[in-house]
Amino acid sequence: MPRELAVRTPENVEITHALAGIGSRFLAVLVDHTIQVALLLLLLFGMGFLVGGLRDWAGGLDDLANLSGWAFALLIAFGFLIVWGYFIYFETAWNGQTPGKRLLNIRVVKDNGSPIDFFSAATRNIVRFIDFLPSSYAIGIIVMFFSPAYKRVGDYAAGTVVVKEYREPKRPRSGVEETPSGERRNETPDPEPGSSTGEEEPPAEVPGVTVSGISRVTREEYDAARRYLDRRGELPKPMGAAFARRIAEPILHRLDMAPESLDDYDYDLFLETLTRDYLRWQDRGY
Numbered sequence: 073m074p075r076e077l078a079v080r081t082p083e084n085v086e087i088t089h090a091l092a093g094i095g096s097r098f099l100a101v102l103v104d105h106t107i108q109v110a111l112l113l114l115l116l117f118g119m120g121f122l123v124g125g126l127r128d129w130a131g132g133l134d135d136l137a138n139l140s141g142w143a144f145a146l147l148i149a150f151g152f153l154i155v156w157g158y159f160i161y162f163e164t165a166w167n168g169q170t171p172g173k174r175l176l177n178i179r180v181v182k183d184n185g186s187p188i189d190f191f192s193a194a195t196r197n198i199v200r201f202i203d204f205l206p207s208s209y210a211i212g213i214i215v216m217f218f219s220p221a222y223k224r225v226g227d228y229a230a231g232t233v234v235v236k237e238y239r240e241p242k243r244p245r246s247g248v249e250e251t252p253s254g255e256r257r258n259e260t261p262d263p264e265p266g267s268s269t270g271e272e273e274p275p276a277e278v279p280g281v282t283v284s285g286i287s288r289v290t291r292e293e294y295d296a297a298r299r300y301l302d303r304r305g306e307l308p309k310p311m312g313a314a315f316a317r318r319i320a321e322p323i324l325h326r327l328d329m330a331p332e333s334l335d336d337y338d339y340d341l342f343l344e345t346l347t348r349d350y351l352r353w354q355d356r357g358y
Contacts, residue, residue, distance in 0.1 A: 077221065077233055079185030079292075087185060087295045089235035092178040094216050097234055101209070103172030104158065111154050119147045156197065163193040167291075167354075169237075177237040187291050188232060196226035283342070285327045286349045293323050294350045297343040304340070316340055 077089045162170040168180035168188045180188045180196070203212030203224045212224035221233050283289070296319050304312045316339035323346070324330040324337075331337055 075220065075222065077181075077183075077185065077235060087292065087299055089181070089185065089233075089295075091222050092176075092234040092236050093222055094213060096176045096178055096236075097216070097222070098209075098213075100170070100172035100176040100178060103175055104170050107171055108154055108158055111158075112151060115147065115150050115154065119143055159197040159200070160190070160193050163188055163197070164190045168193075173234075178234050179237045180232050180234050181291075183231045183233060185292060185295070192230040192232055196230035196232055199226040199229045202226070283327070283346045283349045284329060286346070286353045288327060289323065289346060289350055293319075294347060297323075298347050301340075301343055301347060313339070316343060319343065320346075 075091045077091055079087050079089070159170060163180055166174070169178075173179060180193070182188060182192060200212075203209055203215070203226055205211050209224075212226075215228075216222045216224050219227075221227075223233060227233060300312075300315055300319055304316070317334070317337075320337075320339040320342050321330070321334065324334075324342070
């Protein structure tokens with residue numbers, strides 16, 4: 073059974089995240105190190121061309137020595153940024169993901185489920201050299217093997233874990249949309265008898281239904297909405313409606329979207345739209 077991280081939101085909703093195992097994390101870091109090696113090789117070749125050009129341009133040996141010294145210093149500085157800044161930059165800018173983690177659909181979060189910040193990203197990656205010792209992440213793999221949360225030394229130092237990333241299911245091309253809960257909803261009417269449908273059209277969305285200020289929605293709010301939509305089919309209707317309202321009302325008020333009457337509001341549609349718009353904003357923003 074996959075190990076999980078359970079956290080409780082301010083709305084008193086428990087959210088569970090499936091923890092990323094050693095295999096997916098190893099593949100992700102392999103992708104990232106491949107990118108780093110490619111960047112270092114480009115940097116090395118670039119500096120080689122630069123020094124060659126300086127040799128032709130310099131008027132004397134003293135000038136060439138000085139310029140070559142500067143080129144070597146830049147090589148060391150940029151190399152340091154690639155080796156140590158790569159993970160810190162991406163995990164901060166991409167909300168806990170690097171290119172490798174995004175490819176494997178995993179993400180770094182804090183122990184309480186909140187998004188990682190610069191300090192946590194810097195701490196877990198500065199300590200990475202301990203995990204790498206004596207070579208090939210030997211210490212990191214051993215520590216993760218015995219850790220209940222698959223934590224390496226850097227995760228213990230920064231108070232972080234790596235979780236699997238939920239992705240929105242793709243829509244079928246038949247005009248039937250699958251909602252986050254697994255329910256199927258017909259988006260287009262059946263053609264009338266004898267009518268020609270022509271080329272198949274993508275399913276239409278509900279016009280005008282969007283969540284304004286989606287960038288202000290927190291990761292915890294999105295997770296709470298998604299968990300409810302995943303499991304609402306298991307709940308009795310009155311309980312499900314109360315649960316949806318409990319999640320949606322604080323978000324509606326904070327985004328200044330609360331209608332005049334909350335009693336007749338379609339909370340399920342709002343939460344479906346919120347999860348859809350959040351994922352689209354996330355894909356554009358990162």
